[in-house]
Amino acid sequence: GQNIDQPTEMTATEGAIVQINCTYQTSGFNGLFWYQQHAGEAPTFLSYNVLDGLEEKGRFSSFLSRSKGYSYLLLKELQMKDSASYLCAALDSNYQLIWGAGTKLIIKP
């Protein structure tokens, strides 16, 4: 079957760096997404990786290893507003998104 695994919750300190890991098993693979979702709001797009390697976009970076079925989202210089859930989703062979349960990130002062 298809499966996405990511930690349920993580805690980090303001100004620090945090890495959220995601492993996936899908029928075919057409890329890996990371979304941010604040409570009560719809998800917003953060990143898309389809090739191996690191994609950097400001304070956020996303990494993909297709051979390992593994991705991570790296958040630097954490701010209080980064407190949110971070959703990992893989695009399968039918171009359907398979979602992880999300990682709730708690930022402490």
Place this chain on the structure above:
Amino acid sequence: GAVVSQHPSWVICKSGTSVKIECRSLDFQATTMFWYRQFPKQSLMLMATSNEGSKATYEQGVEKDKFLINHASLTLSTLTVTSAHPEDSSFYICSARETEPYNEQFFGPGTRLTVL
């Protein structure tokens, strides 16, 4: 990025009534739209996939007669919750995908439904 709107943003209704939620792609044509439901502190759950001009494909466990989906045009899909009950209270989110590239999927702001 492309914009997807949803209407209404929130709705409160009495048990037994029907509620229609609209999802529109404002500046692109969406051949495929997705409807998700999210209960508090839970992940998104895909309810159904709708393709313009054809019947929606429902995920296992989602009652197609209760959640009616109509994707009549390339910019509009509607979800009607028929005979709503309190357990249908949830956050409903639509997303839309352009014809190409298939990796682009844009989310609407969501509709919070409360059934009394």
